[in-house]
Amino acid sequence: MLMAHVRAHRVLPGFGLSLGFTLAYLSLIVLIPLSAVFLRTSALSFEAFWQAVSSPRVVASYRLSFGASLLAAAINTVFGFLLAWSLVRYRFPGKRIVDALIDLPFALPTAVAGISLTALYAQNGWLGQFLEPLGIKIAFTPVGVLIALIFIGLPFVVRTVQPVLEDLDTEIEEAAACLGAGRLQTVRRVVLPTLLPALLTGFALAFARAVGEYGSVIFIAGNLPMVSEITPLIIITKLEQYDYTGATAVAAVMLVVSFLLLLVINGLQGWTDRRSARVR
Amino acid sequence: MIVGCLGRWAAAAGIGILLAGASVAHAQTTLLNVSYDPTRELYQEFNRAFVKHWKEKTGEVVVIRQSHGGSSAQARKVIDGLDADVVTLALAFDVDAIADRGMIANDWQSRLPKNSSPYTSTLAFLVRKGNPKGIKDWDDLIKPGVAVITPNPKTSGVARWNYLAAWGSALLGSGRDEAKAKDFIARLYKNVPVLDTGARGATTTFIERGIGDVLINWENEILLAGKELGKDKFDIVVPPTSILAEPTVSVVDKVADRRKTRRLAEAYLEHLYSPEGQEIAAKHYYRPSDPSVAAKFASQFPPVSLFTLAEIVGDWRTANRVHFADGGVFDQVYLK
Numbered sequence: 001m002l003m004a005h006v007r008a009h010r011v012l013p014g015f016g017l018s019l020g021f022t023l024a025y026l027s028l029i030v031l032i033p034l035s036a037v038f039l040r041t042s043a044l045s046f047e048a049f050w051q052a053v054s055s056p057r058v059v060a061s062y063r064l065s066f067g068a069s070l071l072a073a074a075i076n077t078v079f080g081f082l083l084a085w086s087l088v089r090y091r092f093p094g095k096r097i098v099d100a101l102i103d104l105p106f107a108l109p110t111a112v113a114g115i116s117l118t119a120l121y122a123q124n125g126w127l128g129q130f131l132e133p134l135g136i137k138i139a140f141t142p143v144g145v146l147i148a149l150i151f152i153g154l155p156f157v158v159r160t161v162q163p164v165l166e167d168l169d170t171e172i173e174e175a176a177a178c179l180g181a182g183r184l185q186t187v188r189r190v191v192l193p194t195l196l197p198a199l200l201t202g203f204a205l206a207f208a209r210a211v212g213e214y215g216s217v218i219f220i221a222g223n224l225p226m227v228s229e230i231t232p233l234i235i236i237t238k239l240e241q242y243d244y245t246g247a248t249a250v251a252a253v254m255l256v257v258s259f260l261l262l263l264v265i266n267g268l269q270g271w272t273d274r275r276s277a278r279v280r
Numbered sequence: 281m282i283v284g285c286l287g288r289w290a291a292a293a294g295i296g297i298l299l300a301g302a303s304v305a306h307a308q309t310t311l312l313n314v315s316y317d318p319t320r321e322l323y324q325e326f327n328r329a330f331v332k333h334w335k336e337k338t339g340e341v342v343v344i345r346q347s348h349g350g351s352s353a354q355a356r357k358v359i360d361g362l363d364a365d366v367v368t369l370a371l372a373f374d375v376d377a378i379a380d381r382g383m384i385a386n387d388w389q390s391r392l393p394k395n396s397s398p399y400t401s402t403l404a405f406l407v408r409k410g411n412p413k414g415i416k417d418w419d420d421l422i423k424p425g426v427a428v429i430t431p432n433p434k435t436s437g438v439a440r441w442n443y444l445a446a447w448g449s450a451l452l453g454s455g456r457d458e459a460k461a462k463d464f465i466a467r468l469y470k471n472v473p474v475l476d477t478g479a480r481g482a483t484t485t486f487i488e489r490g491i492g493d494v495l496i497n498w499e500n501e502i503l504l505a506g507k508e509l510g511k512d513k514f515d516i517v518v519p520p521t522s523i524l525a526e527p528t529v530s531v532v533d534k535v536a537d538r539r540k541t542r543r544l545a546e547a548y549l550e551h552l553y554s555p556e557g558q559e560i561a562a563k564h565y566y567r568p569s570d571p572s573v574a575a576k577f578a579s580q581f582p583p584v585s586l587f588t589l590a591e592i593v594g595d596w597r598t599a600n601r602v603h604f605a606d607g608g609v610f611d612q613v614y615l616k
Contacts, residue, residue: 051606052606055606055607055611056615057606057611057614057615118489119488119489122489122490122491123489123490123491124489124490125489139489140473140474140491218477218481219481222473222474222475223432223474223475223476223477224472224473224474224475224614225475225611225614226614226615233477236435236477237432237434237435239356240350240352240353240356240434240435241352241434241600241604241605242352242355242356242359242377242380243606246606
């Protein structure tokens with residue numbers, strides 16, 4: 001009874017209008033183009049669909065694309081957190097420049113990133129020429145894919161964690177110390193729980209970006225079937241062979257898996273939110 | 281006063297003529313030639329020659345525009361609505377793909393002489409200076425320890441020719457033993473460390489990244505590269521037998537009829553077969569089909585015994601189904 005009353009008279013006006021706009025906008029920009037993918041796929045019979053999305057080459061590409069993306073996002077979460085920490089907590093000369101550098105992967109055309117990373121890590125590149133004699137191959141291997149994905153995903157973690165860290169008062173940590181917590185304990189029980197939702201968001205964004213990445217990866221990957229072919233390349237390959245429905249079938253699988261993974265990450269985030277609220 | 285009036289009238293008339301001139305210029309006939317990557321310089325020169333030829337013949341001034349990219353990506357653009365009056369692509373399969381969508385008549389390849397290939401090419405090897413691995417022929421590419429750079433035949437036009445040339449040389453060299461040819465292909469692609477998506481990417485991998493002992497590419501690209509890169513870093517090897525690569529041209533019927541450019545488009549393609557067109561092609565290292573022009577440029581092209589696509593697989597649709605489609609011979613190399 002009370003709920004109904006509250007719902008009828010929202011404090012903030014304009015709910016209908018803004019929700020309507022949100023849905024219309026989302027449909028136009030996201031849902032309609034994506035539904036075209038599923039519509040095109042529905043032209044396939046189930047057997048043909050299954051054959052298109054489950055051939056060994058395609059499955060190997062899922063493993064690489066999703067595996068490397070998850071790993072890259074995890075690495076970015078750790079190191080992105082460290083970067084955000086240094087940028088927020090310390091003062092040092094050139095801090096603004098470092099801060100600006102972090103956004104560069106956003107701005108750089110991905111092909112440029114791919115070409116420069118390849119030039120760096122190829123056997124005759126600046127770094128590659130020292131790694132090659134040690135038997136470490138990066139360019140044209142799955143490791144190269146991982147490096148490209150780390151490069152493009154880094155800003156997402158730093159930029160989501162930074163503002164939360166700025167809001168986190170150092171006084172809280174001081175209070176923890178006064179109450180007898182050790183340094184590790186403070187980080188583990190006070191700082192991390194507060195930052196966890198932001199870290200998870202950064203992780204999800206970096207992951208989503210990495211799964212869809214094409215431009216930088218194809219230059220460094222080597223693109224060998226079963227070894228270093230990413231799923232977006234499989235889609236392009238199918239298009240080059242005029243197999244439009246096969247391409248959209250693989251795209252549909254990618255969309256569904258990405259959506260499910262993002263849903264799980266969001267769920268995890270909600271769970272940590274509630275948990276940290278309860279702790280507080 | 282009268283003079284002033286006249287002056288004003290003349291000025292108005294002048295502006296009128298200018299405007300009329302501008303609108304004539306605006307309504308000028310244009311022709312779009314959608315082509316593949318390495319023909320950029322060829323068509324720049326050919327278009328200038330054709331515009332001049334057309335003006336002399338008909339008095340009309342036309343503008344020819346050109347678009348370049350990977351051959352099948354270009355074909356897809358035409359399928360998706362790029363208004364190409366003519367296509368000049370790397371292989372007949374890409375023109376077939378446009379024809380399959382009803383935009384070009386199915387008998388397109390018999391509408392012009394020589395299977396609609398005004399100029400042909402073949403494949404050549406670029407090797408490191410001094411040819412340290414001693415690469416002379418296709419058989420040398422499957423030796424252990426030889427790294428071969430060729431793009432992915434699923435995504436690149438020239439890579440399909442590379443693949444089929446290797447297939448053909450193994451097939452004909454073994455008395456048409458398909459099992460042996462399959463084994464040859466498997467061993468060849470085991471020696472490929474990087475599969476770029478396009479010809480330009482493969483060239484970069486070989487030249488800039490220093491990867492591989494041999495790059496397989498269009499003869500015209502390699503002869504051109506040999507001229508531009510100097511002879512201090514690379515050698516050119518032309519294998520004694522290879523495939524006759526036929527880049528094909530066609531009017532895009534749907535577009536030409538809608539834009540009313542058919543007469544111009546047909547004349548444009550026919551001019552490729554004229555002595556002038558043939559000489560321009562030869563200057564850009566494409567093998568001319570006209571015997572007298574071919575004789576004139578004979579010293580430029582190493583002698584190669586050429587087999588045709590028809591001799592080794594039949595047509596492009598068969599080649600695609602057997603070799604390049606999902607689960608085909610090329611896929612089997614990587615699944616073993």
